Amino acid sequence: MAKQFLLRRSVFILAFFILAGLIYALGQDLSFPTDIIHLDTAVSQLPRYAVYSLMRMFLAYLLSFFFSIAYGYIAATSPKAEGPMVAFLDVLQSIPILGFFPVAVIFFVSLFNGSRIGVEVASIFLIFTSMSWNMAFSVYESFKTVPSDLVDAAGALGLSGWHCFSKALFPICIPRLIYSSMISWAGGWYFLIAAEIIAIGPVKHELPGLGSFLIHSTENGQVDRTILALLLLVGMIILFNLFVWQPLGVWSEKFRYEFSVSGPPRHSFSLLWYRKILATTQFRALRKLSFFTLSPLKKTITLFQRFGGKMTIIVIKGMGVLCLVAIFYAVSSHLIVFVEGFSKPFPIEIRNIPIAIGASFLRLVVAYILALSWTLPVAYWVGQSPPALKVVTPIAEIGAAIPAPALFPFIILFGIHVMGGMNAAAILLILTGMQWYLLFNLLGGVQNIPADLKEVARSLGLSRWHAFRRLFLPAVFPALITGSITAWGGGWNALIVSEYLIYRHEIHSVTGIGAMLDQAIYESGDAQMILITLLSMILTITLLNRFFWRKLYVYALGHFKIEY
């Protein structure tokens, strides 16, 4: 218990330092106005840029963290709000990051009079939009599955308000929250480039960061710099996984409210290492010291808690309401554009939308089949020899986080020059936004195949093909469907970085809804076109989800669920 508390506290201390550092760094540059944010593409700037990007990611993550808990909690606990809130989240999830550009520009940038801080906030907001929805979903779903006996037990123990939340409810959502955080974090990196260059038509704001460095070097065709930045990115991702997500993941296992134990416990060397540090005498001395300095603070906190058990809940709900107000404001600012957009006559390009959607859809189908054709065998292989998981997981985690535009040079070389055509390149890029979700979910599914069923397959002498068809495929089917839903979501979002790209000052694009949106945002800046393409895209995604994927999901749960 004490260890848990300490770990939590150390995370907070770490967060505090990073926050303080960020404020300091921002304070340094606050003096100059935005329009001339100077983007120095010298290699020596890279470390600084990496730190900037990391801080943006971190702040966006922090925001997503609190948002998702507040949103998920409210949606799961208030029956009236539940329906609309979940539906709203569903729609939000289907809006590609570019769809939030108008909000970022109209609201945040202009709110701060075009100053650097406004652009920074806008950027953080954009990263937030690529992180928070799936986290909010996982919190909501965790809260929905809180076993009622646990709530009863908490009630019987006299826990109420904040205590009930922190001791009984919150721990339940930790495992899934951390798992979805990992995916969200990777998603944040994936769209970093889109989030660091904010533009509507001629208005263009570029922030110093790893993302803009990457896009600049590819636009200029400096492959060496792209590779360097990419290596830095991968290094950061690996370190982050090793020292943050992996230990958190292992630590979160103990909050799992399940009795069945499948497989050996997972290990994280850094978690053991943290625990060792926590147990050293020096650290104990430090703890004592901090105890003396912190004890007055702690007393006030407990005092506050005693009085403010309900207060804290109100504060949390307040934060949630605040977020909702912000979103409402954002939507209403959209609405203004919306009304303006429809009061004018429609441009002729609108006729191209159905064809564009069709073309994008076909590309998604091809990418999806490609993704399936390698993720299924890999998942099967991992199922056959579990140690392979140790190799596949880190590769998948890194792969998922590499931003698509960073791969432009290689994919253009490969796609256009080897496979002959921008279409092939676009499909490869879409693949980068789809395949990892599929792989993550399949790996999860394959680990849940009961050991006795695998043993039956072996003992009956099922051939590889029969075991694949009779055991593996049905067993992972529900996971395959969940994975497909997220992969398609990711794929639609990835269209905007796949169908339109700039390499060596040359624009490569294909007919597609993603390219249309890109053109509307980066080239013409026509609010009407932005709106119409965006709406038609959201409509397509939502309809597909509702009438295809959701039905398939219900069917999968009915027929292939393993109950023991």
Added chain:
Amino acid sequence: MNFIEVQKVFKFFQQDRVLMPVLKEISFKVHEGEFIALVGPSGCGKSTLLRLLTGLVLPTEGSVLYKGKSLTSVNLDSAMVFQSFALFPWLTVMGNVEVGLEARGLSEEMRHKRAAEFIDKVGLDGFEEAYPRELSGGMKQRVGLARALAVEPKLLCMDEPFSALDPLTSLALREEVLMMWEDHTMAVNTIIMVTHMIEEAVLMADRVLVLSPRPGTFLADIKIDLPRPRDKKDVRVNEISDQIFSLMAR
């Protein structure tokens, strides 16, 4: 030539970078047509030993000979019945029984016929199109048994087949298995069963092999030549049970 011969088998499992001994120097022989029960306290490695006999698990040292040949992979002449039933939830009763036949390359017509035959033998006819989720524990284990028997194995291995069932159901199933074994409806006549219930072992088996707590070593090989059907209240059943119990308690 012996049907099965276990020669000085050792088994270790890797656990946290430490090799944990599970079985230590086990040797015994199984003759064709025997009904053998493996008993021992929980965690003594009796389930591992059963898997060694079918080739699902290979020994760290020593060897398991089947008809004189050392097992290096799963022995397809053996079939297994699991404590947890281990049925495929997405297949019907018929589908579950057919799975093993499909793997053996039987034509659709043949496997349908054979599956139906064994479904009938275990008393499951009428349930062909049911899914496992519709069945009670007793019916599920009958499917497990039919699936194992349908591949017409030479050796039937049962891992605690009745422990997941309620007392009355397990009693009914135990009697049915004995009845089928005695009048040869099973087509297989060599059975090895793992159990932690001493009385169950004494009531059913020809020989009881007793293992010590972990790491499992061989404690005794007890021949039971009481006439069947055996009576729970028979003094000799009690005597042998007591003897095994005191061996394990030592």
Added chain:
Amino acid sequence: MKIEPLPQVTASKVIGLLEFLNDQEGKEDIYKLAELVRYEVGELLSVIKMGEMLGFAETPNGDVVLLDLGKKFLKCKMGKRKLLIRERLSKLNLFQSLINFLKTSENGHLNREAILDELSRYLPHEDVECLFKTVVSWGRFAELLGYNPDTEVLYLDEEAFPQEK
């Protein structure tokens, strides 16, 4: 005609009870029995009740007694046992009514919903979903009724009702 619901028990449990009684020389005190087989009394009573409905056991003065038909049943092999149970089940009013109801349909096939409605007509105070499961399970065991879970159709088993088209 009074229709009695089926106790929610499985065939295996009833057979287990008969085996147990047979081991105890055919007679046992109910409360002692509950202790011996570690059953909750309510559940044990359901099993006994089913045994009585099938005519295999009797409960005079707080005892359970194995009847001759029960003894005969235990001596039979699987196929014969099923026949015995089919014979007994088809004499129960519940099964008789259901079978007649199925016979009124075109080819002895009726979907689940229709059967549930019919059952709640017979027994308005019963949980018909549960009753349906029990009826299907016993019907299948005795090969009186068949049920296809994919199409949700209950039908007369050809084994017991050969080609009555």
